[in-house]
Amino acid sequence: MDWADELAASVSGLQVVNDSKTPSGTVHVGSLRGPVILDVIVRALRARGLDTTLLYGVDDLDPMDAQALLTPDAIEREMGRPLAHVPDQAGDGHASYARHHAGAFIATFTGLGIEPDRYYWMSDVYASGDVDPYIRIALDRAARVREIYRRVANVQHPDEWHPVQVVCEVCGKVGTTIVTRWDGERVYYECRPDLVTWATGCGHSGWVTPFGGRAKLGWNLEWAAQWSLFGVTIEPCGKDLSTAGGSRDRSDAIAREIYEREPPLNFPYEFLNIGGRKMSTSKGRGATAHQMADVVPPEQLRFLFIRPRPNSVIEFDPEGTNAIPRLFDEFDRVAEAAAGREVKGTLPPSPERLFAYASLSTDPSVVAERAAAARLAFAHVAFLVQQPATDLPSAAAAEKGSPLSAVDLEILHEREGAARRWLETYAPEDARIRIQPSLPEAVGELDDQQRAFLHALADDARTAEGGLGAGWQETIFRVATASGTPPGRAFEAIYRAFLGRTSGPRAGWLLASLDRPFVVARLDEASGMVAAQA
Numbered sequence: 001m002d003w004a005d006e007l008a009a010s011v012s013g014l015q016v017v018n019d020s021k022t023p024s025g026t027v028h029v030g031s032l033r034g035p036v037i038l039d040v041i042v043r044a045l046r047a048r049g050l051d052t053t054l055l056y057g058v059d060d061l062d063p064m065d066a067q068a069l070l071t072p073d074a075i076e077r078e079m080g081r082p083l084a085h086v087p088d089q090a091g092d093g094h095a096s097y098a099r100h101h102a103g104a105f106i107a108t109f110t111g112l113g114i115e116p117d118r119y120y121w122m123s124d125v126y127a128s129g130d131v132d133p134y135i136r137i138a139l140d141r142a143a144r145v146r147e148i149y150r151r152v153a154n155v156q157h158p159d160e161w162h163p164v165q166v167v168c169e170v171c172g173k174v175g176t177t178i179v180t181r182w183d184g185e186r187v188y189y190e191c192r193p194d195l196v197t198w199a200t201g202c203g204h205s206g207w208v209t210p211f212g213g214r215a216k217l218g219w220n221l222e223w224a225a226q227w228s229l230f231g232v233t234i235e236p237c238g239k240d241l242s243t244a245g246g247s248r249d250r251s252d253a254i255a256r257e258i259y260e261r262e263p264p265l266n267f268p269y270e271f272l273n274i275g276g277r278k279m280s281t282s283k284g285r286g287a288t289a290h291q292m293a294d295v296v297p298p299e300q301l302r303f304l305f306i307r308p309r310p311n312s313v314i315e316f317d318p319e320g321t322n323a324i325p326r327l328f329d330e331f332d333r334v335a336e337a338a339a340g341r342e343v344k345g346t347l348p349p350s351p352e353r354l355f356a357y358a359s360l361s362t363d364p365s366v367v368a369e370r371a372a373a374a375r376l377a378f379a380h381v382a383f384l385v386q387q388p389a390t391d392l393p394s395a396a397a398a399e400k401g402s403p404l405s406a407v408d409l410e411i412l413h414e415r416e417g418a419a420r421r422w423l424e425t426y427a428p429e430d431a432r433i434r435i436q437p438s439l440p441e442a443v444g445e446l447d448d449q450q451r452a453f454l455h456a457l458a459d460d461a462r463t464a465e466g467g468l469g470a471g472w473q474e475t476i477f478r479v480a481t482a483s484g485t486p487p488g489r490a491f492e493a494i495y496r497a498f499l500g501r502t503s504g505p506r507a508g509w510l511l512a513s514l515d516r517p518f519v520v521a522r523l524d525e526a527s528g529m530v531a532a533q534a
C-alpha cells in the first residue's frame with residue numbers, strides 16, 4: 001500500500017480527515033471507494049503515530065432534487081426543500097428522507113469496518129449557529145466570491161447574487177431562493193418560481209436573518225466552511241470534483257481568499273465502473289452499495305477498492321459474470337503472499353500491507369492469523385453448496401489436510417453464505433451446477449476416444465485411494481495423456497457424463513465432491529461398458 005503509506009509519511013502533526021455526502025437517494029457501490037480510501041489513509045496515519053480524527057458529514061440541508069424518488073403527490077411540495085425537512089418516503093420510521101438514506105449508507109460503512117470518530121449533520125451544525133461566522137464573512141465578501149467564480153470556473157453570477165440561500169419562510173424551499181441584498185444583519189431574498197427548472201418557488205420575498213439555520217451557504221462555500229470549522233487537513237475527493245475549474249478548485253480558492261485558510265490536502269481517486277458505466281450515476285440493477293455488501297463480504301469489498309491504485313479506474317461487472325469469484329481468487333492470492341507463502345503471478349508492491357488494509361481488524365496478530373488461514377476457492381465453495389450431500393467443513397478439512405481452525409471455519413461459513421447469495425443473484429447460468437441423477441443424454445455425443453478415456457479413468461478410479469480434488473485432477477491428466485486424449489476432450493467427456501453439458505468447474509474437484517463408487521459406476525455407464533440402469 002505504497003500510496004497510503006507515502007501519503008502518511010508526507011504529513012506531520014494532528015490530522016483531521018473529512019468527507020461528506022448529500023443523502024439524496026440510494027447509493028451505488030462505486031460511492032464506497034472514497035470512504036474505503038479514507039479509512040485506509042486514517043489507518044496509515046495512525047500507524048505512523050499521528051493523532052488522527054476521521055469525520056463524516058451528511059449534507060442534509062441540501063435541496064431535494066431527485067423527482068424520481070418522490071411519490072407523485074409529493075413532487076410539487078418537496079422538490080427544492082432541504083433533505084432534512086422532506087418526510088421519509090419509505091415510511092419506516094426515520095425522521096426524514098435524509099435520515100433514511102444516510103442511515104443506509106452509515107450501516108454499510110459500519111459493515112465495512114469504517115468507523116468515523118464523528119458523523120455531523122449539516123442541519124444540526126447550521127442550527128447550532130456554528131456556521132454563522134462563515135455566513136457573515138461570505139456575505140461581507142460577496143463581491144470577491146463572485147469574482148472567484150468568474151476567474152476560477154468562468155461562472156458569471158448576477159451582480160446582486162449573494163452566496164447564501166434562505167430556507168423560504170412560506171414554502172420551506174431552499175433550492176428556489178436567491179439573496180439579493182445584505183444589510184449586515186439581515187438578507188433580502190426572493191423565492192422565485194423560475195430560479196431552477198427542477199423546483200418551483202412560491203414567489204415570496206422579504207428581509208430575514210440568515211443565521212441559526214435560516215439559510216445555508218452555497219455548496220462550494222459550505223465545503224470550505226467545513227474545512228475551517230473542523231480543521232480539516234486531508235480530504236480526498238473523486239476525479240469528477242477534482243477537474244480544473246470544478247468544485248474542488250472553487251472551494252480551494254474560497255478557502256484561501258474568503259476564509260483565509262490553506263485548503264486540505266486533496267487525494268483524487270478514480271471511479272468504479274460497472275460494465276463500463278460510471279457507477280455513481282448508473283441506475284443499474286443490483287449495484288447499490290447494500291446489495292453488493294449483501295453478497296461480497298466486507299474484506300473482499302474493501303479489497304476490491306484498494307487493490308488498484310486510487311488513480312486507476314476500476315472496471316467491475318458482477319452481473320452474470322465470474323467477476324466476484326475472481327475477486328475472491330485474487331484476495332486469496334494476496335492472503336497467501338501476506339502469509340509468506342509462494343504464489344504465482346505478479347503481486348502488488350506490499351501484499352502484507354494490502355491484506356492488512358483490506359482486513360476488518362486492525363490488530364496485527366488477528367490480521368496475521370487470518371492471512372495464514374486455509375481458504376477454499378470461492379468457485380469451489382459455490383459448487384459444493386449446490387451438492388446436497390456435501391459436508392462443507394469436511395471437504396475443506398480434506399483439502400487442507402488437517403482439521404480446520406476456528407478462523408478457517410469462520411472464513412468458510414462466511415464464504416458459504418457469500419456463495420449462496422452469489423448463486424441467487426449475480427452468478428452466470430453456467431455456475432449453477434447439478435450432478436445429473438441418471439446418465440445424461442449428452443453422453444450420446446461422446447466419440448470413441450472419449451469413451452475409451454472414461455473407461456480407463458473408471459479402471460484407475462476403481463483401485464485408487466483417497467479423493468482430494470488435486471489428486472483427481474492429476475489422475476485425469478495422467479489417464480488422458482496415457483490414452484492420447486487431449487485434456488480439453490477429456491474434461492468435456494467428464495462434464496457430459498456427470499453434468500449433461502460441455503463445461504463445468506474444475507473436474508478434479510467435481511469428482512472429489514462425489515462418492516467414489518458413484519463416480520466409478522457413472523464412468524462405466526458413460527463409457528458404454530455397462531448398460532445404463534434406467
Ligand SMILES: [Zn+2]
Pocket residue numbers: 088090091092093094099100
Ligand atoms: Zn426510512
Ligand SMILES: [Zn+2]
Pocket residue numbers: 168169170171172173191201202203204
Ligand atoms: Zn417559497
